[in-house]
Amino acid sequence: MIDFDYQQLDEIIHSRIRLAVMSVLISVDSADFNYLKKKVNATDGNLSVHLKKLEEAEYINATKEFVGKKPQSSYKLTAKGKKAFEIYVERLEKLLGR
């Protein structure tokens, strides 16, 4: 078994929930909070924290609007986020010698 240098991996993406959020957003145009919550299987509070971190890194964009009387947040991957995700996957593959 070979030990990899995990520091080569983007630490913002290198968390199960953030990785799942990025994986969902790379495969769709946009997704709202509840859809992400269902897909990544996280609680409201937990997901909010991770989304905030991705937003701060400018990996995702949030759009807030009202649907009826309910506020709704929709998330989209930014160009920077897309690039970061691609690099993350490339490094994982490289680490595996693919």
Added chain:
Amino acid sequence: MDENKALEELKFIKKVIDESKRTIIDNGMGYIVWGILIVIGLLSTYLSIVNKSYFAYGYNWFVVIGIGWLYSFFEVRREKKVLPVVTFSARIVGAVWFATGIVMTILGFVPTLTGAIHGVYVSPLMAVILGIPFYLTGVLYGIRFIKYLSIGWWAGGIIMFIYPGMYSLVLMAGMIIFFQVFPGIFLYRKFKNEKLLAND
């Protein structure tokens, strides 16, 4: 991080991507509503010819197509607000259907009104055109049977071109029920099973 962990992470990414891409956000209502409207248009045209009652002949199409476009306009606006996710495949499918709708509306009215195409060739023309969006929808949603419906549309179109006649109005109505309304009901059920909406 060891090799197993890296491999597990890659598998996880692939799984999430595959699942998200497969999300069906098409509720099938467009196929059902447009299908019923066109069947009404076809059968009312057929009956008016058979009964030689040309009172509303031709105008029925203005009514059904007008209702169809109004429905699509409001449905697209509603979906933009309520759908929790927008997939790339749904955007492409929506654009293809919109463009097809425009082409069919033009071909349904302009050539017959100007006399460029005899009315008897409208149904086969529509059938061969309809094969395109069904083929693309099937490919992009990964639903094989919808892709193969296009063969039915193209075969029906060829038959109606070779043997033109009044019967084509009824045949086309049948094709719409089997190749459009029923697949619409299938998509509706599939969409409901995804439980995407808050009240599902």
